[in-house]
Amino acid sequence: MPTSRTISGIICLGATAAPLALAPMQLDRSLTFVREMENRTPNAFPGFGSIDDLMDAQWWASISRAFEDRAPFRKEMISLERMLGLSASGMASKTIAYGTGQWLFWYAALADNLGSVEYVERAIAAMDRFFDGPPFSADLFILVAPDKATIYPEKLLDSSRAIFEPSIPQRDLLHNWFAEPGHPERIDLWTQMHHRKAELDPLGELLYEPGGSHFNSVGAMVMAKAMVDAADVDDSGDSSLWNDDSELVEIWTRTQAPELALRGGEWGRIETQTHSQIRRAGVMIKELWDEDRRIAGPDFLSITEITYHNRKRIVSESATRRLIPGKTLVIHDSFIAVYLYPTLSQFFEDLTFIHVGYITPGEFRQALDSYDRVYFESAEHYFPERAIEYFEQTGAATP
Amino acid sequence: MVFSSQTFLFVFFPIVLLLYAIAPRRARNTVLLIASMLFYLWGGGWFIGWLLTSIMGNWIFGRFAGKARDAGETKKLHTIVGLSVVFNIGILGWFKYANFFVDQINGIAAAINYQGMDWTPIMLPIGISFFTFQANSYVFDIAKGQGKALKNPLDFALYVSLFPQLIAGPIVRYHQVASQLVSRTFSLDNVTAGMNRFALGLCKKVLIADSVSPIADAAFNNSGNITTNDAWIGILAYTIQIYFDFSGYSDMAIGLGRIFGFRFPENFKHPYSSASMTEFWRRWHVTLSEWFRDYVYFPLGGSRCSRLLTYRNLILVFLLTGFWHGANWTFIVWGMFHGFWLIVDRLLGKKERPTGFKLVLNRFIVVFLVMIGWVVFRAESLSAAGEYYYALFGGNTGDFSAALLRLVSVQTMIALAIGSLIFFVPRNMALGPIIEESDTRVAAIFRAMLVLVALPLTLMLIINGTFSPFLYFQF
Numbered sequence: 001m002p003t004s005r006t007i008s009g010i011i012c013l014g015a016t017a018a019p020l021a022l023a024p025m026q027l028d029r030s031l032t033f034v035r036e037m038e039n040r041t042p043n044a045f046p047g048f049g050s051i052d053d054l055m056d057a058q059w060w061a062s063i064s065r066a067f068e069d070r071a072p073f074r075k076e077m078i079s080l081e082r083m084l085g086l087s088a089s090g091m092a093s094k095t096i097a098y099g100t101g102q103w104l105f106w107y108a109a110l111a112d113n114l115g116s117v118e119y120v121e122r123a124i125a126a127m128d129r130f131f132d133g134p135p136f137s138a139d140l141f142i143l144v145a146p147d148k149a150t151i152y153p154e155k156l157l158d159s160s161r162a163i164f165e166p167s168i169p170q171r172d173l174l175h176n177w178f179a180e181p182g183h184p185e186r187i188d189l190w191t192q193m194h195h196r197k198a199e200l201d202p203l204g205e206l207l208y209e210p211g212g213s214h215f216n217s218v219g220a221m222v223m224a225k226a227m228v229d230a231a232d233v234d235d236s237g238d239s240s241l242w243n244d245d246s247e248l249v250e251i252w253t254r255t256q257a258p259e260l261a262l263r264g265g266e267w268g269r270i271e272t273q274t275h276s277q278i279r280r281a282g283v284m285i286k287e288l289w290d291e292d293r294r295i296a297g298p299d300f301l302s303i304t305e306i307t308y309h310n311r312k313r314i315v316s317e318s319a320t321r322r323l324i325p326g327k328t329l330v331i332h333d334s335f336i337a338v339y340l341y342p343t344l345s346q347f348f349e350d351l352t353f354i355h356v357g358y359i360t361p362g363e364f365r366q367a368l369d370s371y372d373r374v375y376f377e378s379a380e381h382y383f384p385e386r387a388i389e390y391f392e393q394t395g396a397a398t399p
Numbered sequence: 400m401v402f403s404s405q406t407f408l409f410v411f412f413p414i415v416l417l418l419y420a421i422a423p424r425r426a427r428n429t430v431l432l433i434a435s436m437l438f439y440l441w442g443g444g445w446f447i448g449w450l451l452t453s454i455m456g457n458w459i460f461g462r463f464a465g466k467a468r469d470a471g472e473t474k475k476l477h478t479i480v481g482l483s484v485v486f487n488i489g490i491l492g493w494f495k496y497a498n499f500f501v502d503q504i505n506g507i508a509a510a511i512n513y514q515g516m517d518w519t520p521i522m523l524p525i526g527i528s529f530f531t532f533q534a535n536s537y538v539f540d541i542a543k544g545q546g547k548a549l550k551n552p553l554d555f556a557l558y559v560s561l562f563p564q565l566i567a568g569p570i571v572r573y574h575q576v577a578s579q580l581v582s583r584t585f586s587l588d589n590v591t592a593g594m595n596r597f598a599l600g601l602c603k604k605v606l607i608a609d610s611v612s613p614i615a616d617a618a619f620n621n622s623g624n625i626t627t628n629d630a631w632i633g634i635l636a637y638t639i640q641i642y643f644d645f646s647g648y649s650d651m652a653i654g655l656g657r658i659f660g661f662r663f664p665e666n667f668k669h670p671y672s673s674a675s676m677t678e679f680w681r682r683w684h685v686t687l688s689e690w691f692r693d694y695v696y697f698p699l700g701g702s703r704c705s706r707l708l709t710y711r712n713l714i715l716v717f718l719l720t721g722f723w724h725g726a727n728w729t730f731i732v733w734g735m736f737h738g739f740w741l742i743v744d745r746l747l748g749k750k751e752r753p754t755g756f757k758l759v760l761n762r763f764i765v766v767f768l769v770m771i772g773w774v775v776f777r778a779e780s781l782s783a784a785g786e787y788y789y790a791l792f793g794g795n796t797g798d799f800s801a802a803l804l805r806l807v808s809v810q811t812m813i814a815l816a817i818g819s820l821i822f823f824v825p826r827n828m829a830l831g832p833i834i835e836e837s838d839t840r841v842a843a844i845f846r847a848m849l850v851l852v853a854l855p856l857t858l859m860l861i862i863n864g865t866f867s868p869f870l871y872f873q874f
Contacts, residue, residue, distance in 0.1 A: 003838055004838075004842070004843035004846055004847070005591060005592060005595055005835075005836060005837075005838065005842070005843075005846060006587070006588075006591045008591070008594075008595055008598075008846040008847070008849060008850045009590065009591025009592060009593075009594040009595050010591060010594075011850045011854075012594040012595060012597065012598040012849075012850060012854060013416075013590065013591070013594045015598075015850075015854060015855075015858060016408050016409060016412055016413055017413040017416075019405075019408075019409040020409055020410055020413050020414070023409075054440060055440070055444050055445045055447070056444050056445075057441070057442055057443065057444035058444075060400075060440060060441040060442070060444070063406070064400070064404060064405075064406040064441075067405060067406050067409070067410055068405050068406070071405055071409060071862060073862075074862060077858065077859045077862040077863060078862060078863050080859055081859050081860065081862075081863040082863075084859075
């Protein structure tokens with residue numbers, strides 16, 4: 001008769017051997033889970049080129065990643081962990097903070113990334129010194145995409161608010177700096193978002209995705225308008241371009257688990273999102289560049305298909321519509337990347353997008369003398385860090 | 400490749416075990432050797448060249464040492480052993496310590512306004528500290544007559560590179576496995592016993608060590624801004640983490656060895672139950688302590704010399720022990736710290752192990768000192784350690800910081816609570832061997848908990864660790 005140690009040993013052995021035996025039967029299921037719930041293409045097994053591959057730890061690591069994406073019962077194990085995590089700690093994962101109803105917030109955006117008051121003061125001082133420093137030829141505009149919690153603090157649960165509240169002084173510092181009158185280079189989106197929110201609340205409409213970490217298309221248009229207005233102000237203080245017969249077109253509507261729900265493994269939390277862009281009648285995409293590669297036959301949405309970190313350039317033309325002339329550079333993060341590439345391309349003659357992090361502070365400084373205008377956009381919680389990186393390093397020397 | 404990865408657990412290990420089981424007896428060493436090389440290539444890449452260099456060099460030194468010993472040529476034997484030490488320390492010194500010494504030289508040069516050396520930092524081959532010590536023990540043991548030189552270089556290659564203990568020990572000395580390299584038993588009994596031990600180690604690492612590590616990391620990565628409360632919870636978490644991580648890895652190695660018919664020495668024997676610092680070092684990383692004892696401390700004269708020389712020997716051994724752990728002043732200070740307390744133990748004189756309240760008090764003092772030592776061991780630099788000590792001893796009173804509280808979940812609290820039991824278990828209760836092969840009812844209960852609760856949770860966490868949705872907001 002087998003002893004308890006034999007039985008337990010065989011169970012342990014089975015636990016390690018069973019996945020290999022079951023993997024072929026579960027393969028499609030695992031790969032579908034990675035595509036749909038992890039929002040990415042499953043890692044492929046690397047090709048074998050030469051003996052050098054065998055000596056490359058990265059080559060072996062890519063084999064490991066390919067195995068991991070094909071492990072059987074991946075969905076069940078991850079869902080179970082999330083379920084236990086929920087019941088045990090009240091949070092789906094350490095990255096998610098809960099709000100009221102279906103609202104979710106990203107932990108890092110609530111507090112962590114913003115840094116201390118001193119840190120924000122340092123970022124502001126860096127920007128002040130930068131503008132007082134050596135001149136540059138471009139018109140530089142700085143703008144911040146306000147965090148969801150800043151615009152909708154009432155949607156935070158008490159536990160999440162406790163994390164958010166210590167960061168309010170830092171946020172106020174930033175907001176006050178941007179709202180200071182007499183500085184057209186500072187685009188104050190907080191005020192504009194709050195105004196738009198006040199208009200939409202009675203209608204039950206939102207500016208941000210409840211289960212995501214970004215604004216939605218409605219919020220995106222507030223940013224787009226602010227950017228166009230900043231470069232094309234008429235006598236009334238508003239942009240005639242924005243108010244022409246631009247058409248808001250629906251790009252897609254999807255019902256799916258939003259990104260924060262995905263991160264938390266809450267596959268059942270479903271949200272319907274509609275992405276819209278502005279298309280202006282008579283504006284044509286003349287050239288589209290993915291780094292140094294010209295894309296043949298570009299259309300309005302081609303730009304959204306270029307890898308996020310690649311430099312994108314769009315040259316537009318129109319016989320009937322006015323475009324903002326000259327060369328424009330937009331240094332941006334996911335807020336613009338997800339929502340505004342096609343829209344912005346409709347307003348600028350020659351527009352280049354560079355994802356923040358893929359331009360060095362030195363290149364940023366050079367761009368200020370080689371472009372006609374430069375926008376520097378960042379999410380609120382990342383702004384101090386990025387301001388220090390780009391403005392402190394490229395500004396005037398600290399006295 | 401690490402044991403707690405899906406690739407190892409679900410692909411590499413079952414395939415190697417299957418091939419080993421169906422291979423003819425004479426081909427089993429070859430199966431294990433190929434598997435071990437693959438295992439090293441997986442994480443080490445090109446560094447396998449240095450593993451092979453170490454293997455070839457020490458095998459040749461072993462052959463010469465064996466011949467010299469058989470011929471009674473003592474002087475020649477000493478020369479060969481000396482050359483093998485130079486060879487091994489040369490490899491280890493270059494890869495592990497060259498960056499450190501260049502940094503020191505450049506620091507001095509900068510202080511006196513001289514230009515430092517141009518230097519490209521050298522990458523550290525995985526497991527080099529372990530396999531170098533293991534390989535050198537072969538030459539030592541041959542020289543001491545504790546084993547015969549292996550004729551087949553492949554057998555020696557297997558001894559050095561055997562994947563269960565290649566990366567993080569235990570440091571298996573040649574005389575401990577010499578006969579097993581040639582002949583050993585592969586049986587269901589060994590496989591099941593080894594699997595039990597392996598599963599225990601895996602659960603210790605994943606459920607306890609990995610669960611508490613974020614707290615330790617948060618405290619130590621922010622040592623300049625932590626409160627006294629943060630500092631204490633951080634060092635408690637690290638004390639638990641390092642034990643469960645390292646002893647868990649040793650359990651896995653011992654278990655894997657057993658599966659393939661090897662019996663590796665125990666590496667941890669409830670170190671936090673020690674009643675003195677001397678006892679601690681008989682229970683913590685035992686195979687390293689014994690390596691230094693047999694190959695450094697004893698040859699220096701050990702304690703069979705004057706009191707002052709004994710103290711010198713202790714300090715020297717612990718200086719080397721600290722330096723072995725890493726090329727940083729923090730490890731040197733940590734080694735000296737332990738050496739100092741071993742000398743204090745000696746000054747207090749040899750006594751019977753205390754009982755009752757005195758035993759409790761002594762165990763508390765030892766754990767306290769060990770925790771104090773872990774601060775400098777874990778800190779990135781001496782200045783960071785200084786900041787941590789400042790916070791630890793009341794320099795920054797206040798509640799727990801929000802950043803640390805954020806990491807405290809029910810999972811981490813349970814892991815901390817279970818991990819803290821290690822401070823209270825009886826010193827003779829060796830859970831590893833009990834789980835591995837005891838037939839008592841208590842052992843059966845432990846094993847039932849292991850396979851019904853701990854192992855499923857562990858596998859769940861391992862798979863969950865690879866969940867990585869593409870989330871653009873993180874960029």
